[in-house]
Amino acid sequence: MKPRMNFAKASQEAYKAVLELENYVQKSGLERHFIHLIKLRASIINHCAYCIDMHVKESRHDGLSEQWINLMSAWEESPVYDEKERALLTWVDAVTRVADTHVPESAYDAVKAHFTEEEMMKITVAIGAINVWNRLCVGFRAMHPLDQPAKAA
Template identity: 50%
Template sequence: MQPRLNFYQASPEIINSVRALNTAVNGCGLEKELLHLVKLRASQINGCSYCVDMHSREAREDGESEQRLLLVAAWQESPLFTERERAALAWTEKLTRLAGNMVEDEDYEEVGRHFSEEELVKLSVAIGTINVWNRLCVPFRSIHPVKELAPAG
């Protein structure tokens, strides 16, 4: 698969704005581990191999276990995630799959049991930001940053 477009080169001004938002999210005060899980889950849902690769590698570098990373896709069935992480992952799925899926009062109330209003805004912006990156990387076919992931032959 060949890349279609280098969006960094095509529109550096807007991409620098997205990068600035990404920097703000990373420094917003939410737990780094939680942000890794959210970014990984949204990227899995969106089928963004570039971002799944990047965020799983970054999480490992920051000490996340391989087992938890593998189980993010099946987090609802795994006992390895805290209630706060579970609430964040559920919120990630709701916001990432927003089209045709209402965010019900029950969804809001559940995430609100684990996050303050300020944290909920930060979490929602984090989810929105990774979805922006996914919507750039998938259609423009961003290339994996790790060459050894390329198929042999």
């Protein structure tokens, strides 16, 4: 796959606006592991290799377990996620797939049972932000860096 263009350079003004939204999310007061959950799950749904690579590494760096990270693509089948995380994952799935799901009441009820309205707003903005990044990276074919292969002992 070949990158289509460098979107950060194509419109520095637009890129700055997206960065400002990202900065808001980072400073919003949401727990770090919830931000990782949102970014990683939405990126998996959107098939954004660049963002998946980045958010797996960030999640690992912040101490989230390999199992927690690795099972994100099949979260519904795994008991590794607690009730609050499962409600959040339900919301991320519904909001990211809005054209298909129309964000059903069941998803709203699940997230509302665990989060305040203020938190729900911040969570939904975070979902929107990662979906913007995913669309930029997938649309313009941003390439993630390739890790160096491990050397034999």
